[in-house]
Amino acid sequence: MDLATPARLLVALVGCALAVLLNTGSAIGQPSTPSTPISTPPPGSAGTGDEVVQTQWGPLGPADRDFMNRVKQAGLWEKPAGDKGKAKRPDQPKIQEACKHLIEGHTLLDNVVNRAGVLLGHTLPTEATDEQKGWLAEMDAANGDEFDAVFANRLRAAHGKVYAYAAQIRAGTKNELIRILSTQAMITVFDHMKVLEETGRVDFAGLESPQPLAPPTAASGAPEPTGDNNDNADASANPTDGVIPTVPEGTKFTRTAEQGVFGENNGVFFGAIAVLALALVGMRMISRSKQKTRRKSRSY
Numbered sequence: 001m002d003l004a005t006p007a008r009l010l011v012a013l014v015g016c017a018l019a020v021l022l023n024t025g026s027a028i029g030q031p032s033t034p035s036t037p038i039s040t041p042p043p044g045s046a047g048t049g050d051e052v053v054q055t056q057w058g059p060l061g062p063a064d065r066d067f068m069n070r071v072k073q074a075g076l077w078e079k080p081a082g083d084k085g086k087a088k089r090p091d092q093p094k095i096q097e098a099c100k101h102l103i104e105g106h107t108l109l110d111n112v113v114n115r116a117g118v119l120l121g122h123t124l125p126t127e128a129t130d131e132q133k134g135w136l137a138e139m140d141a142a143n144g145d146e147f148d149a150v151f152a153n154r155l156r157a158a159h160g161k162v163y164a165y166a167a168q169i170r171a172g173t174k175n176e177l178i179r180i181l182s183t184q185a186m187i188t189v190f191d192h193m194k195v196l197e198e199t200g201r202v203d204f205a206g207l208e209s210p211q212p213l214a215p216p217t218a219a220s221g222a223p224e225p226t227g228d229n230n231d232n233a234d235a236s237a238n239p240t241d242g243v244i245p246t247v248p249e250g251t252k253f254t255r256t257a258e259q260g261v262f263g264e265n266n267g268v269f270f271g272a273i274a275v276l277a278l279a280l281v282g283m284r285m286i287s288r289s290k291q292k293t294r295r296k297s298r299s300y
Contacts, residue, residue, distance in 0.1 A: 041121035055120055058175040065122055067169045067178065071113045071185055072124040074162060075106035077132035078192075081155060082106075084139050088147055095148060098195040102155070105188040112184050116177045152201035156193060160207060163189045 039056065047053035052061045082102035089095040117124045128136070135154045142150045163186060170182035196202060 040118060043121055043123050045121035046123075053121075055175065057120065057177045058173075060120055060122075060175050060178070061173075063169060064173055064175050064178045067165065067173075067182065068113055068117060068120075068122055069125050070162065070165065071109055071181065072117075073128050073132065074158070075110045075113075076125070077128040077136055078102050078155065078158075079106045080136055081139060081151065084136070085147075085151055088139075088143065092148065092199075094195075094199045095151065098152075098155075098192075098199055101192055101195045105192055109185060109188050112181050116181050119177060120175075148199065148201045149203075152196050152199045153203055153206065156196045156202045157207060159189050159193045159196065163193065 041055070045053070046055075046060055046065060047062075048065075050062050052059050054060075079102065082099040085095050085099040085102075113124065116122075135150075135158075138150050138154065139147060166182045166185040166189060170179060170186060173179055173182065
């Protein structure tokens with residue numbers, strides 16, 4: 001009996017099975033081709049003032065345009081701040097780590113907001129604001145521990161305001177691209193607040209205190225709430241209460257640690273391992289059977 005043919009057949013079948021599994025795995029998580037082609041509108045066509053412009057990604061209003069501008073300008077001063085920290089405090093590991101996160105985070109955000117600007121026809125600013133330039137000048141003039149305090153507190157206070165604004169935009173925008181941008185902004189800004197706080201130089205007493213939201217509107221016929229509610233109007237402006245950063249499906253941000261090392265491909269990976277293990281066991285059994293056949297032939 002010639003056992004070479006079954007062995008070759010088994011190897012071929014294993015190869016086909018692995019190819020199918022790996023090809024299936026590579027397709028999982030890949031964004032689907034959009035049903036409509038993506039067009040690029042001319043620059044400056046995104047509207048101005050209070051104008052709401054209809055785009056293929058949804059309506060684009062004044063708050064959406066303002067948010068894009070603020071994200072862009074944040075990178076225009078925070079990346080230089082990171083460069084200053086790296087140059088001025090090379091012997092401070094926590095400052096260095098915060099600088100690394102600032103530079104990398106705003107490089108990513110720049111890529112997202114630049115692409116959003118092109119696809120929406122919105123022209124983004126190219127300079128930081130005068131206030132932001134003033135903060136950079138403060139860092140230029142400071143050294144040692146004074147620099148650490150200016151660096152950590154100016155950046156932490158600015159990030160707190162941007163985080164709240166990003167949450168407000170994420171909760172109410174009607175535009176798909178702005179939802180993606182605001183989601184990534186919240187993820188990045190939260191990371192930056194964390195590493196800035198880990199420097200140990202943030203003065204929390206100097207931060208703006210959060211305000212409670214206004215109580216729910218009383219139902220018709222229900223008794224009116226009593227007490228002093230003069231601050232309710234201002235309190236209702238807090239956009240962060242109960243807002244959890246969510247990640248849009250079909251983007252690269254859906255890949256989280258909860259999905260495992262191989263993301264959504266865990267099942268495919270372990271399936272391929274199982275097929276390979278079965279193949280090795282089968283080949284081993286064929287090899288033993290072949291050796292027994294040879295011994296019998298020699299005994300005759």
